[in-house]
Amino acid sequence: MTQHAIEALTFDLQGETFALEASLVREVLDLLPETEVPGAPPFVSAVINFRGRIIPLVDLRLAFEMACGDPTIDTRIVVIEHPLDGEPTLIGLRADKVHEVTSITQESTEDAPRIGLRWRTDFIRRLARRDGDLIVIPDLDQIFAARGQTASVTSLHSTPTR
Amino acid sequence: MSGLDPTETFRQEAQELLEQVEKGLLDLAHRPEDRDLIDAVFRGLHTLKGSGAMFGFDALAAFTHHCETAFDRVRKGEVPASKRLIACVLAAQDHMRALAEGRPVEPAVGKALLADLHAAVEGGDAPAAALADPAAPVAPVGKTWKIRFSLPTDALVNGARPLPLLDELRGLGDCRVQVLTDDVPALGDLVPTECHLAWEVLLTTTHGRDAIDDVFIFVIDDMTLEVEELIEASTDNAALEGATKAPSAPPSEKPVEAAAQDSRAVKTGETVRVPAERLDEMMDRVGELVIAQSRLRQLASSSLDTALRAVAEEIERLAAEMRDTMMVVRMVPVIQLFARFRRLIHDLQNDTGKKIQLQIEGETTELDKTVIERLADPLVHLVRNAADHGLETPEERAAAGKPEAGIIRLSARQSGAEVLITIADDGRGVDRDRVRAKAEENGLIAPGQVLTDNELLNLIFAPGFSTAATITNLSGRGVGMDVVKKTIEGLRGALDITSNPGEGSVVSLRIPLTLAIIDGLLVRVGTSRFVIPLANVEECVELSPAQDLRSTGRSLITLRDELVPFLRLREQFNTGSAPDPHQKIVVVSTGQDRVGLVVDQILGDHQTVIKPLSSFHADIGAFSGATILGDGGVALILDIPALVQLGQRHDAPMRVAG
Numbered sequence: 001m002t003q004h005a006i007e008a009l010t011f012d013l014q015g016e017t018f019a020l021e022a023s024l025v026r027e028v029l030d031l032l033p034e035t036e037v038p039g040a041p042p043f044v045s046a047v048i049n050f051r052g053r054i055i056p057l058v059d060l061r062l063a064f065e066m067a068c069g070d071p072t073i074d075t076r077i078v079v080i081e082h083p084l085d086g087e088p089t090l091i092g093l094r095a096d097k098v099h100e101v102t103s104i105t106q107e108s109t110e111d112a113p114r115i116g117l118r119w120r121t122d123f124i125r126r127l128a129r130r131d132g133d134l135i136v137i138p139d140l141d142q143i144f145a146a147r148g149q150t151a152s153v154t155s156l157h158s159t160p161t162r
Numbered sequence: 163m164s165g166l167d168p169t170e171t172f173r174q175e176a177q178e179l180l181e182q183v184e185k186g187l188l189d190l191a192h193r194p195e196d197r198d199l200i201d202a203v204f205r206g207l208h209t210l211k212g213s214g215a216m217f218g219f220d221a222l223a224a225f226t227h228h229c230e231t232a233f234d235r236v237r238k239g240e241v242p243a244s245k246r247l248i249a250c251v252l253a254a255q256d257h258m259r260a261l262a263e264g265r266p267v268e269p270a271v272g273k274a275l276l277a278d279l280h281a282a283v284e285g286g287d288a289p290a291a292a293l294a295d296p297a298a299p300v301a302p303v304g305k306t307w308k309i310r311f312s313l314p315t316d317a318l319v320n321g322a323r324p325l326p327l328l329d330e331l332r333g334l335g336d337c338r339v340q341v342l343t344d345d346v347p348a349l350g351d352l353v354p355t356e357c358h359l360a361w362e363v364l365l366t367t368t369h370g371r372d373a374i375d376d377v378f379i380f381v382i383d384d385m386t387l388e389v390e391e392l393i394e395a396s397t398d399n400a401a402l403e404g405a406t407k408a409p410s411a412p413p414s415e416k417p418v419e420a421a422a423q424d425s426r427a428v429k430t431g432e433t434v435r436v437p438a439e440r441l442d443e444m445m446d447r448v449g450e451l452v453i454a455q456s457r458l459r460q461l462a463s464s465s466l467d468t469a470l471r472a473v474a475e476e477i478e479r480l481a482a483e484m485r486d487t488m489m490v491v492r493m494v495p496v497i498q499l500f501a502r503f504r505r506l507i508h509d510l511q512n513d514t515g516k517k518i519q520l521q522i523e524g525e526t527t528e529l530d531k532t533v534i535e536r537l538a539d540p541l542v543h544l545v546r547n548a549a550d551h552g553l554e555t556p557e558e559r560a561a562a563g564k565p566e567a568g569i570i571r572l573s574a575r576q577s578g579a580e581v582l583i584t585i586a587d588d589g590r591g592v593d594r595d596r597v598r599a600k601a602e603e604n605g606l607i608a609p610g611q612v613l614t615d616n617e618l619l620n621l622i623f624a625p626g627f628s629t630a631a632t633i634t635n636l637s638g639r640g641v642g643m644d645v646v647k648k649t650i651e652g653l654r655g656a657l658d659i660t661s662n663p664g665e666g667s668v669v670s671l672r673i674p675l676t677l678a679i680i681d682g683l684l685v686r687v688g689t690s691r692f693v694i695p696l697a698n699v700e701e702c703v704e705l706s707p708a709q710d711l712r713s714t715g716r717s718l719i720t721l722r723d724e725l726v727p728f729l730r731l732r733e734q735f736n737t738g739s740a741p742d743p744h745q746k747i748v749v750v751s752t753g754q755d756r757v758g759l760v761v762d763q764i765l766g767d768h769q770t771v772i773k774p775l776s777s778f779h780a781d782i783g784a785f786s787g788a789t790i791l792g793d794g795g796v797a798l799i800l801d802i803p804a805l806v807q808l809g810q811r812h813d814a815p816m817r818v819a820g
Contacts, residue, residue: 033794033795035690035788035795035796035797035798036690037775037779037782037785037798038690038734038735038736038737038782038784039735039782039783039784040778040779040782044778044779047775047776047779047788047796047798048796049790049794049795049796052446052449052450052453052454052790053773054773054775054788054789054790054796055776056775056776056778056779058778084776084777084778085777087777089776089777091776144778147778
């Protein structure tokens with residue numbers, strides 16, 4: 001098998017590194033004023049004004065049962081375009097820190113193991129290894145379809161280790 | 163999407179033409195002598211045939227040709243516009259529609275329709291010889307016309323083809339064509355896609371001037387056309403040569419407004435067909451412009467630079483004008499909607515055996531195109547309902563001392579930012595006892611529950627209600643009245659019914675002019691801002707601290723001797739903030755319910771562009787959309803009916819206990 005690589009934007013959520021295909025990403029923004037939507041699930045609790053469009057702001061940390069710390073100087077919003085109920089939709093993702101665009105080869109990735117993870121495995125498309133570290137490639141379709149609910153896996157350790 | 167698919171464009175055009183023809187035919191049934199109507203029908207058919215052929219809808223063109231032919235004869239007074247002929251052409255409409263939409267059709271159906279058509283024309287004491295095709299020369303003698311025409315240089319690029327024009331002229335009679343090459347430039351300057359030719363045609367025909375003008379009906383706007391009648395009915399070569407030898411200037415230099423000479427050649431080309439999506443995109447841009455402009459205004463107002471202020475004011479004015487223009491562009495008259503009901507009534511009369519007279523008022527009232535499209539199905543249902551349940555049979559009507567023909571009246575008029583559409587019938591009215599019995603049977607109300615007359619009537623729109631004792635093939639299938647109500651509310655409209663026994667019923671719809679822009683009241687709750695649609699707002703009052711304290715047990719205020727329940731939006735939205743000392747109550751109405759909404763502050767009027775929420779937030783229900791404010795912030799737009807319902811659900815246990 002040849003070196004089949006994808007270009008991916010890597011970013012941190014509570015110390016874990018995640019990656020998204022760079023082609024999905026429209027823009028990386030500094031924090032914007034947020035408008036809370038009363039009654040919305042915490043996972044997607046607010047909307048923002050992205051260049052005259054009103055887009056939902058998703059907090060992936062909640063899908064992965066991470067603590068939501070206060071924003072820091074590194075906090076960014078990654079705007080992606082992703083189909084939602086069949087409609088291409090712009091969605092903002094909170095990121096604690098955004099790193100570079102890197103290429104991830106097919107060989108360096110593997111399916112998520114069934115045990116040893118405290119996250120819902122169907123929320124993870126692949127895991128990638130890099131320099132002894134792990135990069136999580138999330139399955140956005142599953143996460144968005146679940147609206148951030150994590151109820152199907154009850155974790156004994158609801159607080160992350162780091 | 164490109165929106166430029168010519169086939170699609172043609173289909174749209176065909177749709178409109180067919181509607182126009184249909185309207186003409188239905189009118190003609192009442193006024194068979196009306197020249198204008200006959201001409202309008204003929205013109206519609208002619209255009210349909212012509213554009214059909216142009217876009218490769220040959221079957222449609224061939225079929226339409228026969229209808230056109232029939233009407234050509236009516237137009238010439240050879241055949242009367244008999245009821246039978248009108249019925250035939252009306253029946254043929256569905257076939258044409260199928261052909262235009264490219265649906266598969268039974269050839270036998272087309273043949274049968276044509277046979278009917280011919281029979282109908284023949285029935286009108288027409289000489290059989292001329293029946294087959296009046297385009298063929300019938301009589302050898304006729305007038306001779308000298309026709310000179312030239313097309314604009316960009317005609318070929320725009321899709322005009324001179325050859326079919328010449329062929330059509332040849333079809334009218336004996337024809338000699340000479341091409342005039344005076345304007346053709348030197349070879350070096352020649353652009354092959356440009357048309358520099360002019361033609362001179364000597365035509366001997368029994369057809370009139372009208373027939374010649376009709377040939378050029380599609381290109382008349384840009385071309386130059388001269389038609390003169392030669393006194394001597396001669397087709398000599400000499401005449402032709404004499405004409406060409408005459409050192410006349412090229413025809414293109416002395417254009418003759420054929421349209422001015424002939425009132426029948428209506429001026430076309432003044433409308434542009436634009437896909438609705440493009441208008442939506444433009445609307446979005448205008449919305450963003452308005453938002454950017456109000457940010458500019460804020461910046462300018464805090465600046466001392468007078469030049470900047472002047473520009474900001476100028477842009478404010480332009481943006482406002484732009485927005486108003488944009489709104490107007492999206493408006494279409496409701497006639498587009500009402501026209502189809504004439505046909506529906508026509509069919510309903512046959513299906514029900516009732517005599518129905520349709521009255522239409524205010525057909526020039528305009529509404530947003532999207533709104534019109536979404537209104538079609540509910541209105542069809544309401545009209546069917548009126549015909550089926552409302553109107554009596556002719557015998558019943560005679561017994562009740564009413565004229566045999568029942569009346570269904572559709573009317574539209576604008577009132578403020580809303581359009582009021584009513585569907586009225588003069589039938590038997592709603593049978594209240596039956597409505598009550600049915601509602602009790604279906605568990606919608608408790609037996610013997612006290613209801614106002616209005617509440618009782620509006621049960622008709624409750625889900626799971628159908629009064630039809632027997633389900634006919636008209637009503638009682640597909641959508642119910644509850645779906646009608648949902649659709650209207652989805653358009654941010656409201657509907658109401660009134661009815662008098664023996665006198666008929668009136669269903670009235672109040673529909674906002676446009677879906678894209680909304681007049682709202684901007685309020686603050688906690689730190690968030692919300693927009694309440696102004697159409698729902700009745701009044702604003704202050705919630706005094708005393709009332710506030712007292713109302714912990716009951717959320718009711720007395721407003722002009724009437725108790726109005728209220729919802730604290732702060733609690734509803736869990737803002738977690740302390741209330742302002744002087745809270746306000748915005749009293750809103752959903753048509754039936756009046757409810758007060760307690761807010762922290764009223765910020766003022768706000769005209770806003772509605773932006774939809776993503777599917778993440780669409781199912782929350784309390785919000786119908788969002789909008790961007792002058793400072794770039796976002797405000798959610800409250801969906802008042804949904805919010806009131808949420809509040810009622812919230813309150814329901816309390817009410818049962820009390």
